[in-house]
Amino acid sequence: MHFLVGFLLFTLAFAGPALAGGVVLMVNMNYSSEELKAAMETAAARGQRVEMVPPREMIKLAEPMFHKRDGLEEELEQKFPPKKSSLPNPAKRQEQNELFAEEQSLRLRSALYGIIRKGSAWNDDPEIANYVSSARKNELFEMYQKVFQQEQKNGDMFEQLRRKAAELKAKGDRVDSLLLSSHSDGSNLTGETSNRLSANELYQLKKEQPALFDSPRHVWLLGCYDMTRPHHQAWRNDLFPNASMIAGFGVKAPSRFDEKSSNYIRQTSAIADRLDREMAAKGKPLDPAYVGNLFKSLSTFTTEAHPGVVDYCYSVVEGQPGAWSHNCEDQWRELYATKDKMEDYISVLAPREDPPSAGGGVLRAFYNTLQLACPAQEAKSERDHWQQSERLRVTTRENVIRLIFWWNVQHNFSAYFDTDILAMNARLSKAGIDPMPQIDGSLSRVEFVNTYYAIRKRLKDNLSLRKDFESLYDPLLLLKGEDSVAAGEKISVPETLKRNAIPFNWIEGTTVMRKR
Amino acid sequence: MRLLLATFLLLTTHTPLFAAESNFQVEVDPYVYPLADFSQEDVKAGIISRRVRRPDAIPDKSERDRTFALVPGLEGEIAKMDELDRDILFVRAKTKSLKELTNFYPQLAEKKLAQLMKVARKNNN
Numbered sequence: 001m002h003f004l005v006g007f008l009l010f011t012l013a014f015a016g017p018a019l020a021g022g023v024v025l026m027v028n029m030n031y032s033s034e035e036l037k038a039a040m041e042t043a044a045a046r047g048q049r050v051e052m053v054p055p056r057e058m059i060k061l062a063e064p065m066f067h068k069r070d071g072l073e074e075e076l077e078q079k080f081p082p083k084k085s086s087l088p089n090p091a092k093r094q095e096q097n098e099l100f101a102e103e104q105s106l107r108l109r110s111a112l113y114g115i116i117r118k119g120s121a122w123n124d125d126p127e128i129a130n131y132v133s134s135a136r137k138n139e140l141f142e143m144y145q146k147v148f149q150q151e152q153k154n155g156d157m158f159e160q161l162r163r164k165a166a167e168l169k170a171k172g173d174r175v176d177s178l179l180l181s182s183h184s185d186g187s188n189l190t191g192e193t194s195n196r197l198s199a200n201e202l203y204q205l206k207k208e209q210p211a212l213f214d215s216p217r218h219v220w221l222l223g224c225y226d227m228t229r230p231h232h233q234a235w236r237n238d239l240f241p242n243a244s245m246i247a248g249f250g251v252k253a254p255s256r257f258d259e260k261s262s263n264y265i266r267q268t269s270a271i272a273d274r275l276d277r278e279m280a281a282k283g284k285p286l287d288p289a290y291v292g293n294l295f296k297s298l299s300t301f302t303t304e305a306h307p308g309v310v311d312y313c314y315s316v317v318e319g320q321p322g323a324w325s326h327n328c329e330d331q332w333r334e335l336y337a338t339k340d341k342m343e344d345y346i347s348v349l350a351p352r353e354d355p356p357s358a359g360g361g362v363l364r365a366f367y368n369t370l371q372l373a374c375p376a377q378e379a380k381s382e383r384d385h386w387q388q389s390e391r392l393r394v395t396t397r398e399n400v401i402r403l404i405f406w407w408n409v410q411h412n413f414s415a416y417f418d419t420d421i422l423a424m425n426a427r428l429s430k431a432g433i434d435p436m437p438q439i440d441g442s443l444s445r446v447e448f449v450n451t452y453y454a455i456r457k458r459l460k461d462n463l464s465l466r467k468d469f470e471s472l473y474d475p476l477l478l479l480k481g482e483d484s485v486a487a488g489e490k491i492s493v494p495e496t497l498k499r500n501a502i503p504f505n506w507i508e509g510t511t512v513m514r515k516r
Numbered sequence: 517m518r519l520l521l522a523t524f525l526l527l528t529t530h531t532p533l534f535a536a537e538s539n540f541q542v543e544v545d546p547y548v549y550p551l552a553d554f555s556q557e558d559v560k561a562g563i564i565s566r567r568v569r570r571p572d573a574i575p576d577k578s579e580r581d582r583t584f585a586l587v588p589g590l591e592g593e594i595a596k597m598d599e600l601d602r603d604i605l606f607v608r609a610k611t612k613s614l615k616e617l618t619n620f621y622p623q624l625a626e627k628k629l630a631q632l633m634k635v636a637r638k639n640n641n
Contacts, residue, residue, distance in 0.1 A: 230599075233598050233599070234598060237596055237597065237598040237601075238598060241596050314595055360600065364598070364600055367599060367600050368598050368599040368600060370599075371577050371599040371600075371603065372577065372599060375578070394574075397574050397603075398573075398574055401574060401600070401603070401604075404600070481573075481574070482570055482573070483569065483570060483573035483574065484567040484568055484569050484570060484573065485567065485568060485570060486564075486565035486566070486567060486568075487565055487566040487567070487568050488565070489565075491570055491571075503572070504570075504572035504573075504574075504607060504611075505572065505611065507604075
């Protein structure tokens with residue numbers, strides 16, 4: 001059924017002659033000349049041209065620096081190998097050796113980045129600092145500085161992409177294929193220099209430049225984790241609903257210096273072009289088994305180390321079992337790791353980020369991760385406390401959905417508590433305390449939380465006012481949801497608020513209730 | 517781990533003034549923890565009130581997908597929706613009127629929405 005939907009979207013978006021023409025846009029955040037070469041070959045075979053962001057000239061500046069850095073890293077690995085364990089038990093010995101290897105890798109990496117950032121002035125690890133001559137350190141430092149300075153001039157990735165999208169639109173160029181080459185945690189893209197493109201920026205860009213996301217027939221996501229299930233779902237459903245093919249990798253993507261990466265672009269583009277033509281000629285969806293077999297015949301698709309994952313018209317093909325859908329334990333591990341990363345948004349004590357104003361961005365991706373994780377009972381790591389794990393899922397999803405719709409929730413809060421807010425402001429003013437900024441649907445959550453604690457602190461000697469202040473604002477502070485109530489307890493808006501929870505329908509964009 | 521479970525699911529109240537025979541009151545969910553484990557001289561153990569699902573509770577994925585599957589052809593029409601959008605559709609189907617639903621989802625057939633409302637409300641877990 002998904003396949004049919006994919007076909008319908010595809011035919012609507014790319015009917016007939018639209019399969020020809022257009023440009024290939026490559027977002028090349030690590031300046032890979034090999035991947036660019038593969039994109040150019042793909043484009044040439046279709047009679048298209050390649051546009052690159054950042055500017056193509058950056059490759060000449062950055063790639064020699066990366067090679068120099070990686071050469072030094074290899075040399076340091078030889079010169080400073082990890083310690084060897086002397087434990088008698090072979091299993092424990094192996095475990096300790098792995099730990100030593102990881103520690104040493106971190107040490108060398110830290111040294112490299114120290115050298116890149118400070119040159120000969122870096123001396124945090126004297127043993128390594130003494131080994132690398134000042135001239136070499138300064139050479140690497142200067143190369144990095146040149147790249148960094150040019151990146152400053154280029155502007156951030158978001159601005160560059162916004163400019164490029166506007167430029168293509170002005171020329172009447174349709175983006176036929178899009179390559180996103182970078183490191184990734186599944187939704188946020190990073191380069192090895194200062195290039196960054198967050199999920200929130202991508203959602204913002206989609207809002208401002210929808211054609212950039214709606215027009216590509218083929219999309220390559222070349223970073224790690226992008227095509228694991230929850231992330232893939234966000235890319236597919238929220239960002240590229242019309243693409244016939246979204247191709248990438250599961251957990252681990254190959255290095256841009258590994259020829260597998262560029263060959264993957266060449267091979268998958270050839271198959272996708274062929275399938276698009278066949279589908280357009282037949283005028284109906286293709287057999288998913290046929291599509292799967294074609295991708296599985298590609299040498300770059302089924303490797304053990306970096307299995308590919310392709311979504312062709314909403315039908316997912318895995319290069320190796322589990323490449324797309326993690327095993328249960330990994331899903332929970334990812335859920336916890338992502339939850340930690342969301343703390344800047346979720347925290348009720350000191351949030352540092354406001355919920356994205358459009359689409360939900362990373363919070364939405366996190367919500368999808370939460371809901372897609374397998375039942376906790378099926379994960380070995382969760383089995384002995386699965387009720388707690390499921391409880392965590394329930395309370396977190398109720399909380400996160402209210403956070404995603406923070407702007408609607410506060411609007412509905414202000415509509416409902418209009419009189420109470422005015423009365424509270426008057427009481428605070430009388431007590432010589434600045435009131436809460438206006439809650440009208442546009443108040444930053446970071447500002448709201450900070451002001452809440454500042455006011456509460458000033459009310460430490462006025463317990464009656466403090467109690468009323470807390471009982472008014474605590475539901476908005478905590479953004480809790482109730483999934484259940486004790487039998488016999490009322491389910492009404494006042495009762496829900498009394499229990500410091502926010503009614504579910506306050507996430508709606510319209511005013512759902514009159515003032516109380 | 518058992519201690520963690522207890523911390524998580526129990527409500528404990530210290531009542532030194534009025535409870536001469538028991539210094540602590542404990543409420544236990546018997547499905548999670550045996551009541552007998554708390555039967556001590558200074559502990560008054562009771563059963564935590566039964567919980568009932570709110571109609572606007574966000575569903576578990578399996579519950580939601582089972583419900584959607586009962587509406588023929590719906591899955592194809594919502595293929596573009598991610599987990600968040602599907603959950604919202606589910607809760608709205610349980611809590612909104614058909615008129616409101618059709619306003620929210622003009623792209624979905626009214627007949628399917630009506631059917632969804634019916635099955636979602638019937639299978640109220």
